[in-house]
Amino acid sequence: MKLASWNVNSLKVRLPQVLEWLARQNPDVVCLQETKLENDKFPALELEAAGYRCVWSGQKTYNGVAILSRRALATLATEMPAFADEQKRVISASIGEGADAIRVICVYVPNGQAVGTDKYEYKLRWLAALRAWLEQELRSAPRLAVLGDYNIAPADEDVHDPEAWRDRVLCSVPEREAFKKLLGVGLKDAFRLFAREEKSFTWWDYRTNGFKRNFGLRIDHILLGQGLATECRACVIDLEPRRAERPSDHAPIMAELEA
DNA sequence: ATGTCTCAGGGACTGAGA
Numbered sequence: 001m002k003l004a005s006w007n008v009n010s011l012k013v014r015l016p017q018v019l020e021w022l023a024r025q026n027p028d029v030v031c032l033q034e035t036k037l038e039n040d041k042f043p044a045l046e047l048e049a050a051g052y053r054c055v056w057s058g059q060k061t062y063n064g065v066a067i068l069s070r071r072a073l074a075t076l077a078t079e080m081p082a083f084a085d086e087q088k089r090v091i092s093a094s095i096g097e098g099a100d101a102i103r104v105i106c107v108y109v110p111n112g113q114a115v116g117t118d119k120y121e122y123k124l125r126w127l128a129a130l131r132a133w134l135e136q137e138l139r140s141a142p143r144l145a146v147l148g149d150y151n152i153a154p155a156d157e158d159v160h161d162p163e164a165w166r167d168r169v170l171c172s173v174p175e176r177e178a179f180k181k182l183l184g185v186g187l188k189d190a191f192r193l194f195a196r197e198e199k200s201f202t203w204w205d206y207r208t209n210g211f212k213r214n215f216g217l218r219i220d221h222i223l224l225g226q227g228l229a230t231e232c233r234a235c236v237i238d239l240e241p242r243r244a245e246r247p248s249d250h251a252p253i254m255a256e257l258e259a
Numbered sequence: 260a261t262g263t264c265t266c267a268g269g270g271a272c273t274g275a276g277a
Binding site for chain 1: 266276
């Protein structure tokens with residue numbers, strides 16, 4: 001089974017690329033972030049025609065998340081417990097039935113804008129709520145996968161120029177501590193389970209010709225509960241969509257699970 | 260490199276967010 005996550009930066013603009021990518025990679029489950037679509041604008045028919053059932057939670061202009069699945073899926077939540085939030089940043093679903101069923105959570109963690117701003121404080125509060133939620137989820141659903149744009153580069157090796165990014169948003173110590181606490185509830189960073197090429201990233205700034213120079217960050221992650229981590233055979237970043245005309249600023253990341 | 264992309268409001272551009 002192939003699980004994937006992709007921040008598409010507008011599903012309206014990116015739909016043709018998403019359909020092309022689904023046909024090429026044939027993932028079983030896909031978590032999308034930054035759909036930027038109100039719920040009644042979600043392109044469910046086009047995605048169903050491509051063989052995917054979908055659940056989504058969106059809003060006008062900003063944010064918005066969705067889960068696509070080849071198999072039947074059911075929405076479990078579109079908010080974190082005990083965290084009132086107008087911003088549509090999470091959706092969870094159960095996929096499959098019986099002993100091999102999995103629970104998938106799609107997250108779009110706040111960007112945080114800059115260290116010390118209100119948006120940064122919101123990001124840290126949001127991450128604390130996420131940690132509490134995941135801890136609770138793992139108790140009832142150990143076969144858990146949490147995919148998305150975390151807007152955190154966990155370590156210096158996830159940054160093209162660590163000194164330039166030192167203590168800046170996406171790389172600051174409190175954000176990295178919050179990420180470690182997510183792992184601490186019993187999750188593995190799938191990308192870290194395998195030997196990695198140096199300078200493997202999932203996001204490159206549009207502004208600085210960042211992709212061509214590989215000035216990127218690894219901020220999109222697939223976290224797996226222990227059971228799924230044991231079944232994980234590979235985790236790769238697909239650079240091809242970032243080479244397209246009018247690409248998203250993010251590339252998809254994919255994990256291959258046994259069976 | 261206040262470097263680009265996307266969206267909304269409003270009908271050309273500006274501002275927000277990333």
